[in-house]
Amino acid sequence: MLLKLIGERIRLLRREKGLTQEELAEAAGINASYIGTVERGERNISLETLEKVIIGLNVTPTEMFQFHQADDHDLKVEKKEILEVLNSLLYSRSLEENKLIFRVIKDILDTIDYNLRG
Known part of the structure; x- marks a missing residue:
């Protein structure tokens, strides 16, 4: 459940920023196919990698966890x-x-x- 929520949130923020999965992956320093599996909730994401994604998205940790949006x-x-x-x-x-x-x-x-x- 939480994996799916985080993945959906990453996808929403990425799209709001006008980024492709490849662009986010490059900004975060991770593999583009990995971003896709995380967004679909298919793969566990470590806190270290989540931090890279947050930096790549240029959002705060607080923004990342505002699921109501x-x-x-x-x-x-x-x-x-x-x-x-x-x-x-x-x-x-x-x-x-x-x-x-x-x-x-x-x-x-x-x-x-x-x-x-x-």
Whole structure:
């Protein structure tokens, strides 16, 4: 469980920094294929190697262990994916169909907001 969390966190931080596995491996002074196995939670990582990865990512140890941010990131990615699918569904529709869908969605959201307030 912890191996998987650490691996996912390394992947998230690496991607946020815009680094490939190879670039991170070079910055950390370790093998690129090793980074992949760690990110997938397939390989145990020593504290010494984790320290190299932290330095390679240019983050603090505190940032490395902020696992709640991974959850936030996953939710943002899922939301973005849903919005992209909705956008593609709407794109192929006519203007009139989009206006109708807009009014229906707006009514639904207004109802949800009203129910949350009262």
